[in-house]
Structures are given as structure tokens and as C-alpha cells.
Amino acid sequence: MWGWGKALWPEYCVVCNRWLVGSATWMLACDICCADWPYLCHSEGSILMRERCHGEFAITGFRLQSQQELKKQIDAIKYGGDRHAAFRWGHWLGQRWGLPKTYSSSHVVLAPVPLHRRKKIKRGYNQAHWIARGLAASWGVQVAPRLLVRARHGDSLTGLSRESREAASDGLYRVAQPPNSPPQSVIVVDDVITTGSTIAACGHALESAGHRWLGAATLALA
Numbered sequence: 450m451w452g453w454g455k456a457l458w459p460e461y462c463v464v465c466n467r468w469l470v471g472s473a474t475w476m477l478a479c480d481i482c483c484a485d486w487p488y489l490c491h492s493e494g495s496i497l498m499r500e501r502c503h504g505e506f507a508i509t510g511f512r513l514q515s516q517q518e519l520k521k522q523i524d525a526i527k528y529g530g531d532r533h534a535a536f537r538w539g540h541w542l543g544q545r546w547g548l549p550k551t552y553s554s555s556h557v558v559l560a561p562v563p564l565h566r567r568k569k570i571k572r573g574y575n576q577a578h579w580i581a582r583g584l585a586a587s588w589g590v591q592v593a594p595r596l597l598v599r600a601r602h603g604d605s606l607t608g609l610s611r612e613s614r615e616a617a618s619d620g621l622y623r624v625a626q627p628p629n630s631p632p633q634s635v636i637v638v639d640d641v642i643t644t645g646s647t648i649a650a651c652g653h654a655l656e657s658a659g660h661r662w663l664g665a666a667t668l669a670l671a
């Protein structure tokens with residue numbers, strides 16, 4: 450489990466700051482605040498994910514549309530440098546969705562969608578890596594943070610149409626691995642899925658390199 454200890458685990462609701470008395474330790478918000486969150490931790494979420502990225506195992510946490518509280522959480526993870534929040538949300542996602550029993554945890558690895566080196570230096574960390582760490586702690590699997598690399602430093606895909614995103618993300622990712630390394634069963638992890646072209650590009654790169662691409666896990670669906 451996480452080496453930084455339980456002291457950093459939230460005991461208060463991330464929304465209203467109410468003490469999370471009696472709640473499971475992986476909970477992030479109180480029942481009242483959670484009640485109207487647009488959760489996608491059920492089959493509908495999986496269907497929506499699969500429509501966008503075509504992986505066989507595709508999960509997400511919530512819809513990122515109207516909920517200011519959840520948007521704030523994603524912003525804190527993405528732009529605010531809050532790696533603890535990324536870890537905790539990743540762990541939350543893992544508690545909400547179990548790893549299918551058909552996937553032996555010892556054979557599954559989580560590959561965060563990589564940032565380009567320059568962007569990672571600027572941001573200080575890769576949020577997808579910390580989400581993957583939280584997820585991995587929940588499922589008892591390994592994270593492979595350097596399996597995928599971003600080949601080009603391109604403009605952000607935000608705001609582009611589906612076609613433009615697909616064109617822009619083609620060949621954007623590749624697999625970095627030592628020669629003769631064994632094939633792995635890989636789940637790609639990211640913070641938010643939009644059109645799914647980023648995740649699909651990562652999946653294709655993994656398959657081209659001989660790995661088994663199982664699908665994707667994201668915190669939110671835009």
C-alpha cells in the first residue's frame with residue numbers, strides 16, 4: 450500500500466469538508482455531496498467508454514459536464530499539481546470498479562498516457578501516472594510509467610474535432626521497451642476521455658509492439 454501513510458488520507462469530504470465519519474477510507478465525499486454526482490461507475494459508463502476507445506475493458510468514474518465540484522477536482526489534478534488528489538481519485542476508481550477476475554492481477558500492467566518530456570518538466574508531474582498509482586494500489590497491479598512515450602511535442606488536442614484529433618494523434622505515441630521484453634496485458638490510464646483518440650492511439654502503439662491492449666481507465670468522461 451501507499452508508503453506515505455494513512456495520515457494523508459482524506460477524513461473530510463472534498464466538497465463540504467464535513468467529517469467522513471464511518472465511511473470507507475477510500476471515500477472522497479460524504480453521502481449528501483455524492484448523491485447527485487453524475488457517476489458512470491456502472492455498465493453505462495463502460496458502454497460510453499467502449500464507444501470512444503474500443504478496448505474490451507473500459508471504465509470511467511463520472512461525467513464531467515455540469516458538476517463544478519468534480520471539475521475543480523480535475524483542475525486540481527491537471528493544473529494544480531495535486532498529485533495526492535490524483536492518487537486518491539485513482540484509488541477511488543479502483544474501489545468502484547474491480548479488476549475482472551479473468552485478468553490475473555499479476556499479469557496486468559497500467560500504462561499512463563505520457564506527457565511530452567517538455568510538458569512534464571513544465572507541469573512537474575504526469576497526472577495520469579499518479580491516477581494509475583492509486584488504481585494500482587487498489588487492484589494490486591504494477592504501473593509501467595515508461596512503457597508508452599509521446600513521440601512529438603504537439604499542440605494540445607483540446608478543442609479539435611474528432612477527425613482532427615484522430616489525425617493529430619496518429620503516430621503520437623510509441624512503445625519504449627528493451628529488446629526481447631515479454632508481451633504484457635496493458636490497461637491505458639488517463640484523467641479525462643474526450644473523443645478517445647488519445648487512448649486509441651496508445652492502444653494501437655501497444656498492439657503494434659506486440660502487447661495485449663485490454664482497454665482504458667479514466668477518471669472522467671467529457
Ligand SMILES: [Zn+2]
Binds near residue numbers: 462463465478482483
Ligand atoms: Zn460533503
